Amino acid sequence: MLASWFFAVSAAFWGPSGHRAIARVALDYLTPTAHARVVELAGSDSAFIAASNWADEIRSTLRETGPWHYVDVPIDSAGYVRARDCPTRDCVIEIIPWFRRMLVDSTAPRAARREALWYLTHFVGDVHQPLHVGEHHDRGGNDVRVTFMGAETNLHSVWDSGLLTWAGLDDVALDAEVDRRAARLPPPSLDVLEWAAESHDLSRDRVYRVRSGDPIDDDYARAGSDLVLDRLALAARRLAGLLNAALDPSSLPPTR
Secondary structure, eight states: OHHHHHHHHTTSTTHHHHHHHHHHHHHTTSOHHHHHHHHHHHSSHHHHHHGGGHHHHTTTTOGGGGGGGOOOEETTSSSOOHHHHOTTSOSHHHHHHHHHHHHHOTTSOHHHHHHHHHHHHHHHHHTTSGGGTEEOSSTTTTTOEEEETTEEEEHHHIIIIIHHHHHTOOHHHHHHHHHHHHHTSOSOOOOHHHHHHHHHHHHHHTGGGSOTTOBOOHHHHHHHHHHHHHHHHHHHHHHHHHHHHHHOGGGSOOOO
């Protein structure tokens, strides 16, 4: 049953709990103006949180959106090269700015701006998952077979949801821990390329410490779950920063 559960969540990037935690904590860091505009588009705080997983839920019917969740940057490369890694601009690095432009377009239909909000809430989370950026010719770790918590699974599933399960945090405890870590962070960078570069380097330096056939031991799980919580906190603060900048430009520091 556990193995079946791992496979079931393998397409739900960061897992539903992780994406909901990002959205919940991001709400705490919105300016009043940005918060009001988020609620205006989403309908309520709870609707905004629920919509954080919408982009995964519609993937089976809108299959063209699948590539928007990730970008394949070879882990042995120096970093992202658009012509090599995303020539058609249908990857997470390129789609986040596209939906940000849609969100701030006052001439766009309200429904289109609401969908842009939902996509942004999800994709900001996705780009912080290391295996959504670092590529090792194994479909983002899906072809790396490992044993974790007594079940056979794959490395991608471990990083999507398995490490949060290992940490044993329910939704309330997860929100509290992500919020605690988010509160310690400096004002967030809004550079999507920087976010992706972090994930790329973490994939190379931290995630791929195991090989296909390896068991995931407690040391790896402990360090990995700690990293996951840090990435969720960063995603929450950066999502809030992106939405503040888009929906409340007055919140930005003055330029010289």
